[in-house]
Amino acid sequence: MACNDGGEVRGNSSAHTLVHFLGGLAGITDEFATFPLDLVRTRLAAQRSTMYYRGISHAFSTICRDEGFLGLYKGLGATLLGVGPSIAISFSVYEWLRSVWQSQRPDDSTAVVGLACGSLSGIASSTGGFALI
Structure with missing residues (x-):
């Protein structure tokens, strides 16, 4: 690595x-x-x-x-059932968005890419987590 x-x-x-x-x-x-x-x-x-x-x-x-x-x-068990999918969605969406963005615009600032992808992955995990529950 x-x-x-x-x-x-x-x-x-x-x-x-x-x-x-x-x-x-x-x-x-x-x-x-x-x-x-x-x-x-x-x-x-x-x-x-x-x-x-x-x-x-x-x-x-x-x-x-x-x-x-x-x-x-x-009530922790029920909460953990929601945390797992939420984290999985967040990580997956972040990595996918970052790879797509960097393949299209490799010269963009890593801070901007991280902020944008992190924001969008947070939105996706919040809305996707409610859909799963």
């Missing part, structure tokens, strides 16, 4: 597959790290007339006390 002048990795397809796999693992790791925060935020936002939680720390402690530590991860 070698780097060309644009700092991009070129090599065999197994290297690209490994990068995509690591990207998927990064997305799953992100969900594990942030899911309790999302759960608490959602529960705080959902309480209307009856106040179950007085704040963020109270919500964390109440959930852990009443539901156990794993209570902070209720």
Whole structure:
């Protein structure tokens, strides 16, 4: 595997597959790290007339006390079912757009290409992920 002048990795397809796999693992790791925060935020936002939680720390402690530590991860499975396809769509669309763009306009700035392709792949993964769920 070698780097060309644009700092991009070129090599065999197994290297690209490994990068995509690591990207998927990064997305799953992100969900594990942030899911309790999302759960608490959602529960705080959902309480209307009856106040179950007085704040963020109270919500964390109440959930852990009443539901156990794993209570902070209720619903994670369903979220991960959406994360996998979303990451796969994002990586695939990004790589495809970047390769098409660079074959048509090889002299364009790599920053512009990356920004445009990243934006479009984000849109594609957001809309495609909702279609899959």
